[in-house]
Amino acid sequence: MLMSRSKLSAAIIGLAVPWLPVVPAMADYGLNLPPPVSPIGDEILSLHNLIMLICLIIFVVVFSFMFYSIYAHRKSKGHKAAQFSHSTRLEIVWSVIPFVILVGMAIPSTATLIRMEDTSQADVTVKITGYQWKWRYEYLDHGIAFNSNLSTPRDQIENRSAKGDNYLLEVDRPLVLPTDTKVRFLITANDVIHSWWVPELAVKKDGIPGFINEIWTLIKKPGIYRGQCTELCGKDHGFMPVVVDARSPEDFQAWLAANKQEAAADASAAMAEWSMDDLMAKGKEIYGACAACHGAQGEGVPNVFPPIAGSAVATGPVAQHLEVVMNGRDGTAMQAFKGQLSDTEIAAVVTYQRNSFGNSAGDAVQPADVKALR
Amino acid sequence: MTEQAIRQAANRRIITRAVMVAVAMFGFGFAMVPLYDLFCDITGLNGKTGVTDSGSARAQAVDETRLITVEFTGNTAGGLPWEFRPAVAKMQVHPGQVAEAVYVARNTTSDRMVGRAIPSVAPNRAAAHFKKTECFCFSNQELAPGESREMPVRFVVETDVPQDVHTITLSYSFFNAGKYSSSDAGTGTAGSDAIRRGEKG
Amino acid sequence: MATAEAAHHEEHHHPSGIMRWITTTNHKDIGTLYLSFSLMMFMVGGAMALVIRAELFQPGLQIVDPHFFNQMTTMHALVMIFGAIMPGFVGFANWMIPMMIGAPDMALPRLNNWSFWILPFAFTMLLGSLFAPGGGPASGWTLYAPLSIQGGMSVDMTILAVHMMGISSVLGAINIVVTVFNMRAPGMTLMKMPLFVWTWLITAYLLIAVMPVLAGAVTMLLTDRHFGTAFFDPAGGGDPVMFQHIFWFFGHPEVYVMILPAFGIISEIIPTFARKPLFGYASMVLAVAGIAFLSFIVWAHHMFTVGMPLIGELFFMYATMLIAVPTGVKVFNWVATMWRGSMTFETPMLFAISVVVLFTIGGLSGLMLAITPADFQYHDTYFVVAHFHYVLFSGAAMAMMGGAYYWLPKWTGHMYDEKLGKLHFWLTAIFFNITFFPQHFLGLAGMPRRIPDYALQFTEFNVMSSIGAFGLGFSQLLLVYVVVKCVRGGEKASAEVWDNPKGLEWTVPSPAPYHTFETPPQVR
Incomplete structure (x- = not known):
């Protein structure tokens, strides 16, 4: 019936061991919050460490009493039970002490919170829109806008090839931001609620359709910072990472300029006539985004997402196919892609869909055809 | 007899109380509207539409x-x-x-x-x-x-x-x-008091 | 004498076989039904958890597709919360409350029967939704709009199931309130009631207050989906965040619905095995009432990232931090009860002690989550998953296991197998920590919740967690075995079972006769 000495010590070790790694790990990556690169991140980390320390101390103090009692006040040792059952003074003391500790925690937390909410006087504003399942970034002051999709190949996700270093945390176009500049984010969403999180920047905010949220950051160090969507947003919630590429203000300006040139180049490419092979090659690349729902082989998901292989849309008239891709299907997860993809990209992906997975419409859709429908 | 009278009185008391509770709860349902307005006013919740x-x-x-x-x-x-x-x-x-x-x-x-x-x-x-x-x-x-x-x-x-x-x-x-074009006003909450029927473009 | 009488009753008034269970109005039968149902759902929900952990064993998609993974996370939560934990505690309440307050039965026995028998239908509907076209609900147990508006007919089935569970819970709660206020034995004043009865009384009020709120929220969801309203649809002028406010106005008190009865069970077990009265009875009652009150004004701490105004965030941060005070009082009181006692460590006591320790870990991480600025980093990560499993598994579920071992001899008349009981405890406690402790680190390192696949730096802890989960899951088969073995036979238990435990339930023979306290006992 009674617990032997060795079992008891096993109990103590069993319960205490999980806590041991916490102490030396306080500063290590992987066991604690990642090293922050923004002033708010620094504040949150020190707040976190402080509270964790207080919690650990409380835990150790309270349970050293308990474990001493378990050790000493046992029937097997012949300890006779005392019969006291209350002590008003003690009960007041252990209500007041936690209260005081709480007040001590609340003060720095309040100060940090007030600073977090102060989005005023930012130098760069980026609007972030969550889509199922990608992010769209718009630099409001510079007229640049693009989508950011997961770039990890399906082969890696489905274990057909070795996983890369940044598996699931890599995108085709990262959000480029200047360092040492106050950046304000306006966050919203297109369909359901998403949440934009980059741990190193200590920025997490929900994007809610119809509403706009504000948050800010100031990145102190150039580098690549990776995060993920943190609000369940449907099937591919786990596959819409956030990548921030922080560059020095000069490099950022250079990037802005280069981007404007690229946009011009894109526009001229759209005027050109594309060959079937080029369209198919580019289309295959773009199709990665469609594969999330419609399957890598166009097979879809029964009763949830329709297949493309052999579908009436992909084998029927081009106009109808373009209409679905460009304007979406109301009431379904099929979005309007015309705001997200360029003329060339739409032309390519539609061509690809019509001539893959056993579909053989044989027609090459040109960017100009798409442009005509805008 | 008297026992029955006492019992009847007790039942009456319970019924009165139960009815009063029901009325109070019904009233509380209506009181929620100003209470929530007050709460949202103090905390600033739901002020996002301007x-x-x-x-x-x-x-x-x-x-x-x-x-x-x-x-x-x-x-x-x-x-x-x-x-x-x-x-x-x-x-x-x-x-x-x-x-x-x-x-x-x-x-x-x-x-x-x-x-x-x-x-x-x-x-x-x-x-x-x-x-x-x-x-x-x-x-x-x-x-x-x-x-x-x-x-x-x-x-x-x-x-x-x-x-x-x-x-x-x-x-x-x-x-x-x-989906909402048949009834213009809708049942929306965020803007229910702010709905203006579409008069101009 | 009493036993003979009971047997006599049984012969004459009760159908046998399956009809006995369908038509029963006896609190002990209904308690048994609730507890068996709860154990069954615990296994079903556990199996779903193992699907989740199996998928997360390695990075990459191996076993299930992401859509099914989301169905599993959603269903695991719904089944565990509404199927395992809540009915489990109602089962304890049915068995123990009449025996603890010296009442012959629950006040409303037919209602009692009905509130149980709604559940099998509710869960047939809920589990059946997995086979609906497009699969089961996949928007998380919180059913956040607008994601849940996108779902298929499984969402409607879930909504109807939630309605049924809500009716069942409210009826059960009303029954408990009425029983406690009207059926106490002479001399059993409110402040003499066992703490388990007190915690359940307060829990019942919480249930009556919040289950209709949940029903309202999901009904609005239903009308948004099908009847052209726009409560949560911004297109019609609705507000998706309002769903979260309403949901968590239910959801936070719900958390305490699941933990207060656990506090009650712990407060019964510890004094028995410390051979010492519960320390600070009055402050325990006050603390439970305080926690219950605070639970109504902290809901928005589940949604700090939705973009609340600063004043709102501050209010909910302060209110949430305050909960630490009454919760701390409870933990200190339990420790003080053990202090200078004369302790022995049978299985129920082992469970009770580990609940105190592990629940406190969950409580402290809860305090960390209350700190709004830090919460922005923890929110919707595995840190939260670890937190609420420390509270709900090592708090609620392990308290129920402890309670089951504590009262099984009273229910069945046989001692359970102490060796296997202890083995079950150690396997559960150790595997539980292996499963959930690493999840704290995963969350801090940046792994979001509810993802079917993860980046490579999270691999080691996920492997550890999955191994622990399978160990934890299979150890529970031992619980089933011990319970079945105990029901079937074993060493005869005495009326007191333990060493001079306090409470009316120990004054009746073991097994407790079918009808107890037909003449109320006198409590001094």
Whole structure:
């Protein structure tokens, strides 16, 4: 019936061991919050460490009493039970002490919170829109806008090839931001609620359709910072990472300029006539985004997402196919892609869909055809 | 006999109490409305759409000493493939000054579509001080294929807007309102008191 | 004498076989039904958890597709919360409350029967939704709009199932309130009631207050989906965040619905095995009432990232931090009860002690989550998953296991197998920590919740967690074995079972006769 000495010590070790790694790990990556690169991140980390320390101390103090009692006040040792059952003074003391500790925690937390909410006087504003399942970034002051999709190949996700270093945390176009500049984010969403999180920047905010949220950051160090969507947003919630590429203000300006040139180049490419092979090659690349729902082989998901292989849309008239891709299907997860993809990209992906997975419409859709429908 | 009388009295008492509780609970249901209004007022919850004041804009002395940047953004939600954007991205106004901004919407599809725009104001603490005196929000906007329309919004930033507010963002999100086009008013909560029937473009 | 009488009753008034269970109005039968149902759902929900952990064993998609993974996370939560934990505690309440307050039965026995028998239908509907076209609900147990508006007919089935569970819970709660207020034996004043009865009384009020709120929220969801309303649909002028406010106005008190009865069970077990009265009875009652009150004004701490105004965030941060005070009082009181006692460590006591320790870990991480700025980093990560499993598994579920071992001899008349009971405890406690402790680190390092696949730096802890989960899952088969073995036979238990335990339930023979306290006992 009674617990032997060795079992008891096993109990103590069993319960205490999980806590041991916490102490030396306080500063290590992987066991604690990642090293922050923004002033708010620094504040949150020190707040976190402080509270964790207080919690650990409380835990150790309270349970050293308990474990001493378990050790000493046992029937097997012949300890006779005392019969006291209350002590008003003690009960007041252990209500007041936690209260005081709480007040001590609340003060720095309040100060940090007030600073977090102060989005005023930012130098760069980026609007972030969550889509199922990608992010769209718009630099409001510079007229640049693009989508950011997961770039990890399906082969890696489905274990057909070795996983890369940044598996699931890599995108085709990262959000480029200047360092040492106050950046304000306006966050919203297109369909359901998403949440934009980059741990190193200590920025997490929900994007809610119809509403706009504000948050800010100031990145102190150039580098690549990776995060993920943190609000369940449907099937591919786990596959819409956030990548921030922080560059020095000069490099950022250079990037802005280069981007404007690229946009011009894109526009001229759209005027050109594309060959079937080029369209198919580019289309295959773009199709990665469609594969999330419609399957890598166009097979879809029964009763949830329709297949493309052999579908009436992909084998029927081009106009109808373009209409679905460009304007979406109301009431379904099929979005309007015309705001997200360029003329060339739409032309390519539609061509690809019509001539893959056993579909053989044989027609090459040109960017100009798409442009005509805008 | 007396025992029965006592029992009857006790039953009556219970019934009276039960009925009173039921009435009180029913009343409490109605009391929730002002209680929640009060709660939202204190905590500032649900203040994100800004205030639509359809009556005459209260004449306010313009505070020339402050200049506030008002930014405009437009979104279209999934299911409404329109083009929608502000004509100007930002403007500067003095608190108290009535200003007008214009959004442009274009139906790029080959169908007639009904959309409805929802406003949202950031930051939170400015929302209550951002008064829209004329707004195309919460009302159905029907566009023929290829049709585009200018939609004006007139607004005042009140003079008592907090001192640390320098930039206010007004965002409109256009949703497909085909589902709601039969009954204009809808049952919405965020804007139920702010709904104005679509009178002008 | 009493036993003979009971047997006599049984012969004459009760159908046998399956009809006995369908038509029963006896609190002990209904308690048994609830507890068996709860154990069954615990296994079903556990199996779903193992699907989740199996998928997360390695990075990459191996076993299930993401859509099914989301169905599993959603269903695991719904089944565990509404199927395992809540009915489990109602089962304890049915068995123990009448025996603890010296009442012959629950006040409303037919209602009692009905509130149980709604559940099998509710769960047939809920589990059946997995086979609906497009699969089961996949929007998380919180059913956040607008994601849940996108779902298929499984969402409607879930909503109807939630309605049924809500009716069942409210009826059960009303029954408990009425029983406690009207059926106490002479001399059993409110402040003499066992703490388990007190915690359940307060829990019942919480249930009556919040289950209708949940029903309202899901009904609005239903009308948004099908009847053209726009409560949560921004397109019609609704507000998706309002769903979260309403949901968590239910959801936070619900958390305490699941933990207060656990506090009650612990407060019964510890004094028995410390051979010492519960320390600070009055402050325990006050603390439970305080926690219950605070639970109504902290809901928005589940949604700090939705973009609340600063004042709102501050209010909910302060209110949430305050909960630490009454919760701390409870933990201190339990420790003080053990202090200078004369302790022995049978299985129920082992469970009770580990609940105190592990629940406190969950409580302290809860305090960390209350700190709004830090919460922005923890929110919707595995840190939260670890937190609420420390509270709900090592708090609620392990307290129920402890309670089951504590009262099984009273229910069945046989001692359970102490050796296997202890083995079950150690396996559970150790595997539990292996499963959930690493999840704290995963969350801090940046792994979001509800993802079917993860980046490579999270691999080691996920492997550890999955191994622990399978150990934890299979150890529970031992619980089933011990319970079945105990029901079937074993060493005869005495009326007191333990060493001079306090409470009326120990004054009746073991097994407790079918009808107890037909003449009320006198409590001094």
